[in-house]
Amino acid sequence: MDRFASFATFVQVADTGSFSAAARKLNLSPAAVGKQIATLEKWLGARLFDRTTRHLRRTDAGNDFYGRCTRILAELEGAQRAASAAQAEPRGILRVSAPVSFSALYLGPALSKFLMAHAHVSVDLQLDDSRLQLVENGFDCAVRVGEVTETNVIARRVGSSNFVLCAAPAYLKRRGEPKRPQQLLDHDCLRYTLGMSRWQFTSPEGKDESVDVSGRLRSNNGMVLAAAAVDGFGITYAPEFVVASALQSNQLVRLLTRYETASLPIYVVHAPGRHVPTKVRKFIDFVARRVSELRDGSD
Template sequence: MNVEDLRLFVTTLDTGSFTAAADALGVTKQYVSRRVAALEALLGVRLLNRTTRRLQATELGVLLHDKATVILADLRDAQELVSAQGASLRGTLRVSAPMTFATLHLSHLLPLFMQQHPHINLEIDLNDRAVDLLADGYDMSIRIGTLEDSSLIAKRLTDMQTILCASPGYLDKHGTPANLDELQHHACLLYGHSRHVEWRLREHGKNKNLTVRGQMRANNGELIRDAAIAGMGIAYLPTFIIGQALESGALLPVLDQHWPAPAAVYAVYPQHRQSARAVQVFSDFIKEHVQHMTG
């Protein structure tokens, strides 16, 4: 079985089409289609169901994809292990990261990492939703907050606190809420992906999910931060988004006795990537540089 054919097959499923796989690998669509067909002929089974709209893996195709993904990762680890005996890291590192965290805290770090490791190719995908590292072929993901139990390995990068805040102008005009009941009567600026937004706070030492409504909702924390600075309402945001606004006084903390327990920012990666030198070097690099920046 040709390793390159496995790579073409895995990339086809990961990207969803022959065309996308060809673009990702720098070859022609016809070449990808022909090699996947040759793989099916070699194995004597159908791996893909082809329709005019999309490709869908058969049951055996899913099985081969999962096994091949691990095989390709192991081959890459072997390459990195040998390369590690040399002076520099080599290979491609695929990382998924939250949009706002990456733009605020990683964008200026990545060029520095690339200068230090000129033979590492970085592929950074920004997505605020948790990705499936194994299915989507990522080496590592940066995740924020409480992690769900899983087989993934997690490395703590930095602490993070989510707080309630508002501008001095808003509080002067509308008053500062004294408790969570009063918060319901204030304009709330909603940060989230769904229309139903809950703020996870604490009351009398216990966790409390507070359903809030407001004139503005956005799935980008920087938009909510800027609206809060402009005096449009009370926001509930992580400190890595509003740290500078708090330091300058553009935003003031509100109801600190009701903030949730501190959380963290993590680097997570599959178990089979735990020994990969590039993953460890990159996560250590991020940890070293973001610990003092996120508030």
Template structure:
């Protein structure tokens, strides 16, 4: 089994078709298809199901893909460690990040990092779902808020300022809560898919988690913001998502006298990637760049 065949197979799974994989690898479609078929013949199993529209991966193919990704990562790490320039960032970094943060903050920072590091390549996937970092072949993910217990390593990058807000129309119609305890009588716009939804405030020098409910429950901050602007309820969101709406007056803050603990912004990555100089360099770069901006 050749290492190049593992790379070709992994690229084909990522691209979901031979043409896109061939383009990414600068190879012919026929060559990519032949090498995947040869790999299947060598293993004696069907890895991919081919049809006229796209490729589907079999269960055995998915298991082999995950193992192949780990092997390729280890090989790249080993080559990086042995290189005389191993302290310099180099190689491919495949990252997942939330859509709102990715568009607003991550995009310009990736550009800056690439300009400073010619040997680095990025593949960035923006998604508001919590990806399976290891199973889907990511080197690193950016996550906001509470982290579930896992085997992933988490490094805090920054704190995100959090704002409770609603539209002027909602306040006129429903009134403004005098205390976080009053939120149970209000329509709340829920960000994320955890149940129950708990909003945290500082009440009387102690952190209190308030259970809230409402008719809208989504995993995208812009949708929550737009629903708040439309007067559908009260939102609790990172400030960068609602800053423009607050500036123009389409949203207004509520419960200002009650401190809201910030959301943590984390870089998470598999344990076998903790020695990667590229991940360490990019994580440090994000931390320093966001600190220079005065936070998020």
């Protein structure tokens, strides 16, 4: 038995004073209405109406139940309106997990625009490069830079960023500029510990080449490696969003420009379900715009 439906049928019978009138309003047959009331009375263990051939009157139990039903149905209608409004207009706390470098350099500086556009949303942004579990840690969504390996999430690809091989002019003056990937074996390379262990390239002839580089500095944060590269300590192979500012200011110089580098996909992931909260959908759109701005160089 659909209890809420039977509650609504009971209230309609009580308001109209007859099964047939309630049936017309509910687009049901009088027999169907009568069956719902009978099932409801059996479930309650109480008679709700005194019936005669000409009159239908609520019993004392029916009067008490009527008051409770109208309150329950009003609460249910209010909850439905609130849920519908939340779908129409984003609101509430949006809990997001995101990688450190991407957030600090591109996501964070634009969050104020997102918040100003959505006045009823608050953002709790947690930065961590170790890919915290989404549902287990109470996040609404997460930004993933790199391929998504989780199987219990929905992943929306919002763009990509190519890797860039680069170094400071001072380093190149001191150590020379590599002309082929294999020459990186003779250089101090700055390695990202959470990413690829081998640096990958495609030659102008279309041949894939990879180099297992070495160096004295490793880190799980790309900004630390970029800063060391700017200081002239070594060569870094980093997503373009990490080194874009240093490249534009000529603090870093692109290397092996005739070679193609790997591409890093960017996703926003969220829990599976038919109804994605509006605040999550709006955030996905926001991140997609930021990635697009990253690629075309706008701010």
